[in-house]
Amino acid sequence: DVKVTQSSRYLVKRTGEKVFLECVQDMDHENMFWYRQDPGLGLRLIYFSYDVKMKEKGDIPEGYSVSREKKERFSLILESASTNQTSMYLCASSLGSGGAYEQYFGPGTRLTVT
């Protein structure tokens, strides 16, 4: 079974803080993704990575950065958290290019910025 884990289920941070969200997958997947999920807006892609040290912007990258130093780990960074970044953050992983593969999701981190 593919397992995608996220470091925290709930997180409360103050405006202006630097926030790290961690994601680890155990299936040697090449691709990893970060989404945010908001009521009525569905899932929106923030960043994704198709290989170690490689990253691509998704649909809403502003205010975020990512890091992928190891294949199994993909970090989302909020450089200076703001209240409009209060959201549910979902990490996902999938096999690599050359085919259409389903994405496997982690349980999510509910981030509140006060």
Next chain:
Amino acid sequence: AQSVSQHNHHVILSEAASLELGCNYSYGGTVNLFWYVQYPGQHLQLLLKYFSGDPLVKGIKGFEAEFIKSKFSFNLRKPSVQWSDTAEYFCAVMMNSGYSTLTFGKGTMLLVSP
């Protein structure tokens, strides 16, 4: 850019009623199509997927979906819903080229009353 439209934001049904959730996408090329489900308090999981071949695909828990290329649609169906089907349902599209990223619809919240 491609987009995905889910027709209903909220659906309320009684047990044993039939279900059809609409999904349309806007992209003229070859696509791969997915339905994901998120049960209350659980992570997002795959319900079914279409890559190629028979346009009628069957998924878990008695769900099925039909890909109609001429209508750019991928509607989800179940002949008889159960209380345990209460969940949020997301349609997603992956272009069959480039990176394996998903574009999600905004979701449909299904409430099944016993």
